[in-house]
Amino acid sequence: MSLHRSDRLSIDLDQDTNTNVAPAHDAEPPGKNAPSRDLIRIARLPMHFFISAVALFGLGVIAVPWVIGDLLDFFYHPRILATTHTFTLGWITSAIMGVMYRLVPAMTKRPLPFPRLARWQFGLYLFSATGLITHMLLGAWPPTWMAAAVIVLSVIFFAMNMWPCLGPAWHKSPAETGMCMSILFLLLAASLGTALALDKSLGFLPGNVISNLASHAHLAALGWVSLTICSVSYRMAPAFLLSELTVPRLAVWQLYSLATGVTGLGLSLLDWIPGARVWSAIVMLALLGYVGVLSTLIRNRRTPIDWTMRHAMAGIVCLLLSIGLGFSLLWIEPDSATGNRVAGAYGVLGLLGWVTNLIIGMSFKLFPGFVVGVRDRHGWPKLAISELSLLRYRPIVFCLLNAGVLTLAGGLISAQVSVARLGAIILAIGGVIYVTAMARTLSYAYHSSTPPASDPFRILSSDS
Numbered sequence: 001m002s003l004h005r006s007d008r009l010s011i012d013l014d015q016d017t018n019t020n021v022a023p024a025h026d027a028e029p030p031g032k033n034a035p036s037r038d039l040i041r042i043a044r045l046p047m048h049f050f051i052s053a054v055a056l057f058g059l060g061v062i063a064v065p066w067v068i069g070d071l072l073d074f075f076y077h078p079r080i081l082a083t084t085h086t087f088t089l090g091w092i093t094s095a096i097m098g099v100m101y102r103l104v105p106a107m108t109k110r111p112l113p114f115p116r117l118a119r120w121q122f123g124l125y126l127f128s129a130t131g132l133i134t135h136m137l138l139g140a141w142p143p144t145w146m147a148a149a150v151i152v153l154s155v156i157f158f159a160m161n162m163w164p165c166l167g168p169a170w171h172k173s174p175a176e177t178g179m180c181m182s183i184l185f186l187l188l189a190a191s192l193g194t195a196l197a198l199d200k201s202l203g204f205l206p207g208n209v210i211s212n213l214a215s216h217a218h219l220a221a222l223g224w225v226s227l228t229i230c231s232v233s234y235r236m237a238p239a240f241l242l243s244e245l246t247v248p249r250l251a252v253w254q255l256y257s258l259a260t261g262v263t264g265l266g267l268s269l270l271d272w273i274p275g276a277r278v279w280s281a282i283v284m285l286a287l288l289g290y291v292g293v294l295s296t297l298i299r300n301r302r303t304p305i306d307w308t309m310r311h312a313m314a315g316i317v318c319l320l321l322s323i324g325l326g327f328s329l330l331w332i333e334p335d336s337a338t339g340n341r342v343a344g345a346y347g348v349l350g351l352l353g354w355v356t357n358l359i360i361g362m363s364f365k366l367f368p369g370f371v372v373g374v375r376d377r378h379g380w381p382k383l384a385i386s387e388l389s390l391l392r393y394r395p396i397v398f399c400l401l402n403a404g405v406l407t408l409a410g411g412l413i414s415a416q417v418s419v420a421r422l423g424a425i426i427l428a429i430g431g432v433i434y435v436t437a438m439a440r441t442l443s444y445a446y447h448s449s450t451p452p453a454s455d456p457f458r459i460l461s462s463d464s
Contacts, residue, residue: 042115043377047445048122049098050367054438056090056130057356061431064408065424071344072417076210082137087351088220089129089151093186095359096228097125097158100179102370107175107235110165114157121157124150132197145197152190159183174251178231181259185223188266192216207271210335215269221350222283223262229358230255230290237294240308240365241301251293258286277330284323291316307394311361314402318353321409322346337415345409352427353405360401360434364394367438371445380448387451388444390437397437400430 063083070077105112112118128150135143162183169176193216199205205212234247261282268276294316298309325346332339368388375383404427411420444450 040374040377041119042112043374044445045118045122046098046102046370047374047442048126049094049101050363050370051439051442052126053091053094053098054435054442056086056094058432058435060086060091061428061435065421065428068411068417068421068424072341072412072415072420074340075344075347076213078137078139082133084347084351085129085133085136087356088225090133092225092351092355092359094125094129095363096225096232099232099362099366100162100228102366103232103235104162104165104179108165108169110168112161113164114161117157118161121154121161124157125154128154141197141200145194145201148190148194148197152187152194155183155187155190159187171252174247174255175231175235177252178227178234178255181255182224182227182231185219185227185259185262189216189220189224192219211269211271215266217347218262218269219266221355223259223266225355226287227255227258227262229355230258232362233290233294233358236362236365237297241297241303247297248293250289254286254289254293257282257289261286280327280330284327287319287323291319306364307391307398308361308364310398311357311364314398315354315357315361318349318357318402318405322349322354325349341412341415345412348405348409348412353402353409356405357401360397363438364389368441371441374445375448378448381450383444383450388441390441393433393437397430397434400426400433404428404430 060083063086067077067079067083070079101112101118128147132144132147132151135141135147163180166176166180166183170180171177192212195205196212196216199212230251234251238247261279261284264273264279265276265283267273268279294312298313301309303309325342329339329342329346332342368385371388372383372385375381404423404425407423408420408427409423411417411423
């Protein structure tokens with residue numbers, strides 16, 4: 001059975017990463033000694049992040065229909081904040097960290113400097129993120145800022161493993177350059193989030209609460225998430241698309257422009273510097289530059305349009321819509337009823353439309369290959385990537401996800417509760433189907449069994 005180059009890439013990333021951790025013990029039988037057990041633990045570490053991300057994504061989409069009334073009333077509400085962080089911390093950040101733990105060592109050909117610290121980092125992050133979401137939902141601010149402080153510590157641990165790998169390639173490659181900067185934005189966003197939570201108890205921060213919150217949100221969504229997605233896309237897109245072109249050098253400057261714009265926007269929202277509209281324009285132009293580069297690669301592809309590419313293109317559409325809504329917020333009072341509705345739709349299109357589409361599409365390519373790599377490390381019976389790829393559910397997930405996001409955003413803008421709730425329900429159904437299918441795929445990284453021949457999920461066809 002032949003493999004697409006993109007499928008082969010996911011296996012190669014897994015093997016390269018494990019080889020970089022401890023190549024001297026690579027040939028030793030798993031389970032016979034401590035180094036081999038460490039290899040298995042490191043190989044499985046991204047799986048822990050992926051399982052957590054998928055589970056919390058499912059929790060988030062199930063919660064959305066229940067918070068529509070609160071979202072239309074005012075987005076600064078404990079249940080809205082908890083749901084938003086379920087997606088940003090639980091789903092998006094967990095998935096990105098998992099991918100980076102697998103991608104960065106393989107891409108840079110450098111081992112993780114502190115592999116055992118990486119395992120501690122996962123435990124701290126999951127504990128603190130779920131604790132923050134829970135206490136935010138309850139409106140209990142002292143334990144919320146304590147959990148946020150632990151998140152900052154876990155991000156520092158994450159940076160300690162990532163920066164030594166990425167740093168030597170600074171400015172030489174778009175992927176390494178962008179991820180170096182995005183981790184810094186994650187640390188800044190987490191630190192500001194801790195200060196905002198602590199401010200609920202002590203009231204020490206100057207300025208407007210909504211503007212301060214907007215600064216935190218944009219440092220996270222644009223500085224951490226968007227910058228990382230742009231960087232990873234520049235690494236993965238040519239392999240996924242078999243594009244005839246390489247990523248242009250201009251991509252590095254697109255990342256610098258985005259980082260500059262996000263920095264200025266974050267500081268201006270905190271009232272430290274002027275020019276919020278100027279910085280927003282720089283961010284908008286940088287994101288449009290990303291769309292231009294990715295569109296060029298897609299037009300020059302040598303592979304057919306598959307569900308990964310469809311999710312990417314749908315994500316680009318949602319990105320363009322969210323750019324428009326985000327830019328309009330500069331002229332709309334955020335405390336007004338219209339500003340609240342536009343801000344809600346802006347978040348839905350950005351987090352659930354653009355980012356979620358890209359993560360889901362990329363997971364179709366990467367997660368099955370990573371599972372195969374973990375099984376190879378254990379010496380378990382081999383599975384083909386096609387046996388772990390649940391192809392028949394991909395069009396259903398695509399249609400429900402995007403129909404739900406657009407309907408939900410439209411309902412929020414028009415203040416139609418029934419329309420928004422219908423969109424949330426459609427989104428939840430698509431999300432639960434994705435979670436069920438991907439949980440089944442990821443589960444084979446944790447046990448040695450193979451799908452029985454009668455398993456209705458077992459599909460032995462190639463992607464299309």
